[in-house]
Amino acid sequence: MSTTSITVEYDLPHAPKKVWRALTEPDLLAKWLMDNDFSAQLGHRFEFKKPSTQWDGVVKCEVLALEPEKKLSYTWRGNTSKPEGDPMRLDTIVTWTLSPTPSGGTLLRLEHSGFSPQNSMALDGLGKGWRGLVGQRLQDLLAQLSS
Numbered sequence: 001m002s003t004t005s006i007t008v009e010y011d012l013p014h015a016p017k018k019v020w021r022a023l024t025e026p027d028l029l030a031k032w033l034m035d036n037d038f039s040a041q042l043g044h045r046f047e048f049k050k051p052s053t054q055w056d057g058v059v060k061c062e063v064l065a066l067e068p069e070k071k072l073s074y075t076w077r078g079n080t081s082k083p084e085g086d087p088m089r090l091d092t093i094v095t096w097t098l099s100p101t102p103s104g105g106t107l108l109r110l111e112h113s114g115f116s117p118q119n120s121m122a123l124d125g126l127g128k129g130w131r132g133l134v135g136q137r138l139q140d141l142l143a144q145l146s147s
Contacts, residue, residue: 013103
């Protein structure tokens with residue numbers, strides 16, 4: 001079965017070390033994405049939580065790859081109580097790649113992969129979020145952080 005991905009690049013004026021903090025420190029992650037119990041450890045299982053009337057409000061995750069200030073990848077499983085094949089059930093992967101820029105900033109690349117054809121609503125909603133409000137909240141947080 002073919003799958004689809006969301007890919008977004010953020011050209012940030014902040015060093016990779018600062019961007020990495022926003023991606024991996026639970027209190028900072030909660031400010032721009034969702035409440036969580038993240039830990040920067042390979043294999044760590046954690047959850048993002050957000051009250052919602054449109055889905056069950058819990059994203060189950062596991063850290064798959066961890067290269068400090070370079071790459072972070074984790075599973076993104078939503079509505080796991082729904083049966084296999086349900087359009088609201090997600091079993092996807094989020095990968096963040098950080099590349100330093102010549103100006104001292106970071107090119108942050110997000111790839112959210114593994115959307116099946118029946119996940120079109122989630123693909124559309126998450127695509128808008130990553131490109132819009134969520135991305136803006138990340139940039140706003142970075143602007144407020146000291147290095």
